[in-house]
Amino acid sequence: xQVVKIATWNVNSLRVRLPQLLVWxxxxxxxxxxxxxxxxxxxxxxxxxxxxxxxxxxHSGQKAYNGxxxxxxxxxxxxxxxxxxxxxxxxxxxxxxxxxxxxxxxVISAYVVNGQAVGSEKFDYKLRWLAALSDYxxxxxxxxxxxxxxxxxxxxxxxxxxHDPEAWRERILCSTPERSRFRALLELGLxxxxxxxxxxxxxxxxxxxxxxxxxxxxxxxxxxxxxxxxLAKRVTEVGVDLGPRRNERPSDHAPVxxxxxxx
DNA sequence: ATGGTGGGTTACCCA
Numbered sequence: 001x002q003v004v005k006i007a008t009w010n011v012n013s014l015r016v017r018l019p020q021l022l023v024w025x026x027x028x029x030x031x032x033x034x035x036x037x038x039x040x041x042x043x044x045x046x047x048x049x050x051x052x053x054x055x056x057x058x059h060s061g062q063k064a065y066n067g068x069x070x071x072x073x074x075x076x077x078x079x080x081x082x083x084x085x086x087x088x089x090x091x092x093x094x095x096x097x098x099x100x101x102x103x104x105x106x107v108i109s110a111y112v113v114n115g116q117a118v119g120s121e122k123f124d125y126k127l128r129w130l131a132a133l134s135d136y137x138x139x140x141x142x143x144x145x146x147x148x149x150x151x152x153x154x155x156x157x158x159x160x161x162x163h164d165p166e167a168w169r170e171r172i173l174c175s176t177p178e179r180s181r182f183r184a185l186l187e188l189g190l191x192x193x194x195x196x197x198x199x200x201x202x203x204x205x206x207x208x209x210x211x212x213x214x215x216x217x218x219x220x221x222x223x224x225x226x227x228x229x230x231l232a233k234r235v236t237e238v239g240v241d242l243g244p245r246r247n248e249r250p251s252d253h254a255p256v257x258x259x260x261x262x263x
Numbered sequence: 264a265t266g267g268t269g270g271g272t273t274a275c276c277c278a
Contacts, residue, residue: 012270012278013269013270013271015270015271016269016270039268039270039271062276063271063272064270064271064272064276065271065276065277065278088265089266114277116277116278124278154278207265207271208265208268209267209268209270209278210266210268210269210278211268212267213268221267249269251270252268252269252270252278260266263272
């Protein structure tokens with residue numbers, strides 16, 4: 001049986017990032033790649049280019065904003081694009097079952113609401129969206145033993161995930177209500193794969209385009225891979241690939257990659 | 264205290 005490699009990457013426009021994505025997949029032939037912020041309608045999704053690279057894909061997108069996808073070298077079944085319990089026009093969630101030789105793996109690609117500023121209307125929408133995600137994951141966990149929720153959570157779970165915790169204290173991405181909602185996801189029975197792998201501070205996945213934040217490593221860890229306990233036992237490696245963030249015209253996020261030993 | 268950068272579209276946008 002083979003190791004299964006899964007990754008997640010907020011590409012901030014798949015139209016702009018597709019060439020970089022194809023290069024990255026060639027160098028990092030992961031089995032599954034979840035994307036966020038494709039910013040494409042479904043009819044504009046580059047299925048042909050990805051198929052030529054060996055990947056089929058399920059996408060849920062819209063014009064200009066949001067958009068999530070799951071790319072896979074293995075068959076995808078049971079694709080779902082709904083977030084129950086929330087009347088939401090924004091395309092922020094897609095789920096599919098990856099039919100791996102070692103057994104089915106449920107993958108959910110999520111682009112959590114950014115929230116703009118603590119206390120704003122968008123912040124309220126973020127908290128409601130996270131509550132609906134919790135409800136949905138509760139249902140999914142009752143059906144799928146090997147499940148991974150991956151994507152841009154727009155939450156830095158702890159101070160060690162923030163370059164300057166005092167400057168970010170109770171600000172968007174770091175506030176207590178957001179961190180409580182993130183902990184609630186873990187309390188459903190999910191494990192933060194990166195934190196199972198390492199206690200190291202200063203592991204970041206996002207750096208603002210402004211103020212040369214990447215060069216100065218002013219980052220936050222807001223992209224995550226959450227796995228069920230049976231999957232957590234199979235995790236052998238978790239890493240953030242800084243390579244794509246060094247590209248010209250990069251996404252502001254870096255990919256997170258997880259290796260799973262055979263079941 | 265502000266604004267900076269880079270996606271998107273042509274907006275009092277979104278991150």
